Amino acid sequence: MRLIIFCFTGLLYILLTGCATTEVEKDTPLQLSELQDTALKSELAWEILESLTTEVGARMPGTAKDAEAVAWMQSKFKQLGFDKVWLEPVTFPNWVRGKERLEMLSPFTHVLPVTALGGSPSTQGEIRAEVQEFKTLKDLQAVAAGSLDGKIAYISYRMQRQPDGSGYGPARNARSLGPFVAAEKGAVALVIRSIGTDDTRFPHTGSISGSQSTQPVPAVAISNPDADLLSLTLARGKPVELLLDIASGYQGNYTSYNVIAEITGTRAPHEVVIVGGHLDSWDMGTGANDDASGIAITTAAARLVADQQRPQRSIWVVAFANEEQGLYGAKAFAKAHAHELDRFVLGNEADFGAGRAYSLRVNVRSEALPAIAELARQLAPLGIELDLTRKASGSADIGRLRAVGVPVVDVGQDGSKYFDWHHTDNDTLDKIDPESLAQNVAARATIIDFAANSRIIFGPIAVSK
């Protein structure tokens, strides 16, 4: 069904825009606009990124660093001269990481670097249990309920590297759903091979699903090299005993804030082009890719657009709270603005690091497709091509608005290395290429400028759930 819709959309696109596109290719081949040229030369995004990672660093929801990040963001927006800066509260259950210890006790002894998965309960002291390997979540799902009584389940599936990050989808369910499936099978804990493409000994954290009705078992990730070690040990055919001791768990609620900045429009201030990323990170690394980059890209893009000339429509940059543990900021924002969703004329999020932008995906009403063709023409000099094979999702946070009818565009970025660093101690500033960061700013500035200085009606789009 979806395929048919896309075919139709594609056809419509060709019918509506074919001539314009042809004309463009002839007249202005890869001519950067002044705004793009400025953006490519601007160091503003780098400065924002360097500031957040150096001055705040890791900023896990509910920690002292959460409040520090909110204060930093508020101050940064003000310092950059946005017209309005305000906070909107976001309350969520406070998951706290405690001590973490994983050892192989037999047949060999190893201390294995480990990270509890976000939302994992405590082991309530040491668990010593035999481990049983499953190649995939599906294999774990296939065994009888109760059949793992007293054992530790281990899912050894390895995420595949793909430029668009599409290896993440098939891998992540081991993390999000595995702890519930393991509980159902009678396991006392779950160990997963990290959802990551690297060969470092860093385990990747990340949340287990918050939407299940059953209780998960304590769940942890080990790095790819340690997963190899565990699998090689299990391959010897003797019982393998692990010791697991993690003290994480929920401790009351915490209130953080979405931090929002506005450039007020001239002609139609009530109409808002909304962009953003998430301000929180995990407690490992400095969250440079995830998602200081998104904060830096969208903030710099909005600022550069407004520096050129005050836009006709307003621009909001939203630094969402607690994306990592369940999109709490996005949900609170969608709820707080549910009465005025029609204000948001177009949304775009940056939450995939700073890899080079190469595609534009859209999710707009069909009447707006000719405008999208024009936008694509403007993005072409940056090496960005319109991709109608997939609809834009709005990504994690803006995706909550997309789900309730707000039109969105996605910028596809090269994510070949993104999952090497994602949710690990290794997500640090040096992983960001300043040139591709600036190219992303140029892309977002183009989109914001295009939408904020026009009367185009991009939505609403169909509500998806």
Next chain:
Amino acid sequence: MRLIIFCFTGLLYILLTGCATTEVEKDTPLQLSELQDTALKSELAWEILESLTTEVGARMPGTAKDAEAVAWMQSKFKQLGFDKVWLEPVTFPNWVRGKERLEMLSPFTHVLPVTALGGSPSTQGEIRAEVQEFKTLKDLQAVAAGSLDGKIAYISYRMQRQPDGSGYGPARNARSLGPFVAAEKGAVALVIRSIGTDDTRFPHTGSISGSQSTQPVPAVAISNPDADLLSLTLARGKPVELLLDIASGYQGNYTSYNVIAEITGTRAPHEVVIVGGHLDSWDMGTGANDDASGIAITTAAARLVADQQRPQRSIWVVAFANEEQGLYGAKAFAKAHAHELDRFVLGNEADFGAGRAYSLRVNVRSEALPAIAELARQLAPLGIELDLTRKASGSADIGRLRAVGVPVVDVGQDGSKYFDWHHTDNDTLDKIDPESLAQNVAARATIIDFAANSRIIFGPIAVSK
């Protein structure tokens, strides 16, 4: 002076071997011997490497893992059918790693992954002090004695990546000598940027020099990304305060063992071709490159040579104890065998991971150069070229024998990535390429076979100190 000697050696080489080489190139272009062919197909080295890293793992001198590794090696040699296997005691001061904690307290707060340098004394509790950056050890050496009173010195020099690992030399003095220089300047501790070429958030450990007469300050390394963070913070021009708390130090003596295996020669059993690597590793990673690879390469090579036919001369494989903290195994071996150094007809060590072998360097008496030319001819099909621009050192352990006159050859290996993993948690089995591991075995087997099945007198060479 050294240059002149080499020029002369090179000339001698050309005079003595020019014809033979020309003939070879015509007659047998890149023809693998049966032994080389067998070695390239053999999985023996991989099996040894996998066994050591999986079944023992990290094996720091003086820990329970030291004894485990000795037992493993003894058992492995026996299992592989070496004629004699014996232990020789190696006693050394037992450096114990304790808790390690480094935090930035102001102007920003960060927890920085840290490792104490081998041999570092304890901080005796928490040190809180302002940090002062020096770009190089030389810069630190240049300030007046006592001028860093109460401060933490920080050396931010970054090691350069080179295929032959030659960036290590200029960088390592910050680690080996820095703690003594910092003490002289009045500093309370030393922080160095890790001696490593990677961009991971793993600090690299390694020993400070044991040969100084003064007391070092407590000394630690931080990763490259964290060194960037610290330097970026210092670049803001405000005082930067660190908290350092490490509990390492020396605790009595420990006796480990060099594990030695012999293939007894037929014609001249008293004459010994000696090869080996070191059995110990740091307590991070599983010491796959440093130096399980060397153990695996030399053990497999000796075994494959003997599998072909019992050699005329004996072959010893030595798994040296405690190389990492001061060549204790090598020194004990050289001392124990000081009365019979003339037995060792040729030495070769493997202690640079498993990167592809590409050169042969030699340190033999000049009369043996024609024989070396023939050896080089035999190695050529493996892509290994004779390099007369530098003399062989014998590497760390066999180098102690070279220093007292034992002739040696070195196999130059591609070390482009070696210092990405060296002395970190990231030195694990997955970093080893099985093909280049096997090519190294083929190289060593060629050398051992050549020396053990001949009457060539390679030494003695000049005693160097």
